[in-house]
Amino acid sequence: MERQFLYRHMLVNALPVYPPESGDLQAWMMRKRTTIGWSRFLAFLRQLCRSLSIANSLHVLRQLVHFGPWRWMAIGVIRWRRPCLKTYRQEKSALAHFELSKTLKELRTDSFSFFGSIDSDLTRKLVRLVSHLPPEEYLYAHEVSEDVAALAYDPAIWNLLRHYFGCEPVLLESSLFVSKAEHSMPVLDQHKFHFDYAGWQSLNVFVYLTDVDAGDSYHQVIKGSHRSIGFWDILRGTLSEDRVSRRFEGRIQSVFGPEGSLFFENTEAFHRRVRGKSRRVMLNLLYASHRGLFSHGRASAAQIAHRDTVFQRARACVAQELSG
Numbered sequence: 001m002e003r004q005f006l007y008r009h010m011l012v013n014a015l016p017v018y019p020p021e022s023g024d025l026q027a028w029m030m031r032k033r034t035t036i037g038w039s040r041f042l043a044f045l046r047q048l049c050r051s052l053s054i055a056n057s058l059h060v061l062r063q064l065v066h067f068g069p070w071r072w073m074a075i076g077v078i079r080w081r082r083p084c085l086k087t088y089r090q091e092k093s094a095l096a097h098f099e100l101s102k103t104l105k106e107l108r109t110d111s112f113s114f115f116g117s118i119d120s121d122l123t124r125k126l127v128r129l130v131s132h133l134p135p136e137e138y139l140y141a142h143e144v145s146e147d148v149a150a151l152a153y154d155p156a157i158w159n160l161l162r163h164y165f166g167c168e169p170v171l172l173e174s175s176l177f178v179s180k181a182e183h184s185m186p187v188l189d190q191h192k193f194h195f196d197y198a199g200w201q202s203l204n205v206f207v208y209l210t211d212v213d214a215g216d217s218y219h220q221v222i223k224g225s226h227r228s229i230g231f232w233d234i235l236r237g238t239l240s241e242d243r244v245s246r247r248f249e250g251r252i253q254s255v256f257g258p259e260g261s262l263f264f265e266n267t268e269a270f271h272r273r274v275r276g277k278s279r280r281v282m283l284n285l286l287y288a289s290h291r292g293l294f295s296h297g298r299a300s301a302a303q304i305a306h307r308d309t310v311f312q313r314a315r316a317c318v319a320q321e322l323s324g
């Protein structure tokens with residue numbers, strides 16, 4: 001039976017999307033790097049749209065298609081085309097005592113579920129590496145860190161994704177956001193309540209890699225808001241404070257936790273980053289029910305090359321620390 005699923009995937013999706021059950025995960029990731037073929041071309045097109053100032057109009061148009069009444073039909077087709085595979089890497093999960101049914105229930109009703117701390121060894125390794133990264137956004141971090149790759153393909157997370165989407169998921173992005181103190185910086189769109197989307201169904205996994213408290217740049221989500229996105233939300237993109245208190249009173253969830261805290265969130269829920277007074281590092285793994293054309297080309301070749309250099313330097317610092 002599994003073989004049948006596999007063949008269907010290979011026929012429809014050209015290549016299987018899951019990592020090998022054994023062998024070098026990092027080597028597998030390197031073969032699937034993001035800067036090849038279509039990705040470079042789409043990164044160029046994306047840049048062109050920005051320079052012609054039509055990126056925003058195209059974005060709104062895409063959202064109107066995405067949230068249209070036909071989306072449930074599209075989700076059904078994706079579920080048929082991408083049946084869940086039964087196999088995944090069997091290594092120990094970094095999410096001990098993970099409760100599948102509780103998490104699924106919370107995600108469906110509240111758009112959000114807080115897991116708690118991941119494996120302490122993995123946290124230590126990730127924190128050690130990111131402590132050497134300057135403030136910036138690093139895309140596709142799983143390509144340059146085997147610890148990020150291990151978490152991105154954790155069996156407990158993939159089990160949840162398969163149940164939540166009802167089809168074989170795909171990892172679209174893994175971004176490390178290293179932000180500096182932001183309290184005196186101008187308010188950007190990420191600081192206002194907004195929603196994102198990717199594929200017909202999508203889920204974010206967030207992991208704090210610094211301690212995050214009320215004075216830090218913490219994450220906020222409006223519970224259950226993934227079911228409330230309307231026409232005007234699509235046109236506006238962000239919500240004013242006034243609208244938030246009128247529409248969603250008592251439903252704002254602030255997320256605090258020590259380094260290693262992991263939480264799940266429906267990508268389409270309203271969320272924001274509150275401007276804090278210190279450096280904060282957060283890993284964001286973005287999964288979807290499939291990979292669409294527009295998920296390619298998020299990073300330019302120059303950004304990827306810069307990321308590689310910075311990570312090489314960070315890894316050298318870690319090696320020096322460990323040997324000294």
Ligand SMILES: [Fe+2]
Nearest residue numbers: 194195196271
């Ligand atoms: Fe966002």
